[in-house]
Amino acid sequence: KALIPVAGKTILSFIVDQLHQAGINEFIFIIGYLGEKIKEYVKETYPSLSCHFVEQNERFGTGHAIELTQNLVEDDEIFVALGDTICEYDIREVLDSPYSMIGVKRVDDPRDFGVAEIDTENFVQHVYEKPAIPKSNLALVGLYKIKESNYLFECLKHLHEKHEKNYSLYNFTDALECMIHRGAKVKSFKVKNWFDCGKKETLIESNATLLKKYGGYINKNIQIENSIILPPVSIGAGCIIKNSVIGPHASIDANAQVHFSIVKESIIGSYTYLYEVLLDSSLIGSDASVKGLSRSLNIGDNTEIDFG
Numbered sequence: 224k225a226l227i228p229v230a231g232k233t234i235l236s237f238i239v240d241q242l243h244q245a246g247i248n249e250f251i252f253i254i255g256y257l258g259e260k261i262k263e264y265v266k267e268t269y270p271s272l273s274c275h276f277v278e279q280n281e282r283f284g285t286g287h288a289i290e291l292t293q294n295l296v297e298d299d300e301i302f303v304a305l306g307d308t309i310c311e312y313d314i315r316e317v318l319d320s321p322y323s324m325i326g327v328k329r330v331d332d333p334r335d336f337g338v339a340e341i342d343t344e345n346f347v348q349h350v351y352e353k354p355a356i357p358k359s360n361l362a363l364v365g366l367y368k369i370k371e372s373n374y375l376f377e378c379l380k381h382l383h384e385k386h387e388k389n390y391s392l393y394n395f396t397d398a399l400e401c402m403i404h405r406g407a408k409v410k411s412f413k414v415k416n417w418f419d420c421g422k423k424e425t426l427i428e429s430n431a432t433l434l435k436k437y438g439g440y441i442n443k444n445i446q447i448e449n450s451i452i453l454p455p456v457s458i459g460a461g462c463i464i465k466n467s468v469i470g471p472h473a474s475i476d477a478n479a480q481v482h483f484s485i486v487k488e489s490i491i492g493s494y495t496y497l498y499e500v501l502l503d504s505s506l507i508g509s510d511a512s513v514k515g516l517s518r519s520l521n522i523g524d525n526t527e528i529d530f531g
Contacts, residue, residue: 284392305365
């Protein structure tokens, strides 16, 4: 998911570039299924960064994932960013704050998110994971600066030893609540924009919004024959577009081929082959092949579909 192209960049690059430009040069990537793709991408794209990779072989939640990094982190201050979220915010203000910080955004229905209760000075009083009856509409967006990492790992260890799970997972939210209970000062900061890329629908919506915002990008090293491009779109290097209509709001990653097709409001992975398809609001992974008429698809990597 982190390598899905959104408005000309992978989700992962949006996150890493933002943090690197703010002065962060050491990264820990927690990887699992298909983690080798993350490794290869990071090593090729960011050769100058100090990068570590930690494998989470069992998916026990974000709390469990972060606990696996303890030997690398020790007692250092850390910044945690979830790999399926793009946010716009004042990162310098967050890093310079003397307190631990968590990113929040007001939402209409907070029951599907972690939720923060804050006081008049924006200090966090409590955090809850997907509360049935929310006491706040401030959702956690997946950005956290932790100064008291010793508190954090103590709390994560406590949750693990006591088998305190929430929705069958060891949630980072529960560790934050434990930190606050132990006296850690945690402040909230509001993000200007939050592009949730965790689900197909929100991912495609975020892609369209970012294309409108940044204007899209078409690489010069592509072939276009008898085709119409309706901006804004993003088309990567090495793509071949023939007898097709692309856009608006379509992102096509490098080396994809599109023939006799219409693609709009969709995201297409690298090295994917499309022939005689009509795609609207679709998500197609890398190395996929789709032939024949369709309307809406959500397809992972290395897939072949023939509607012929």
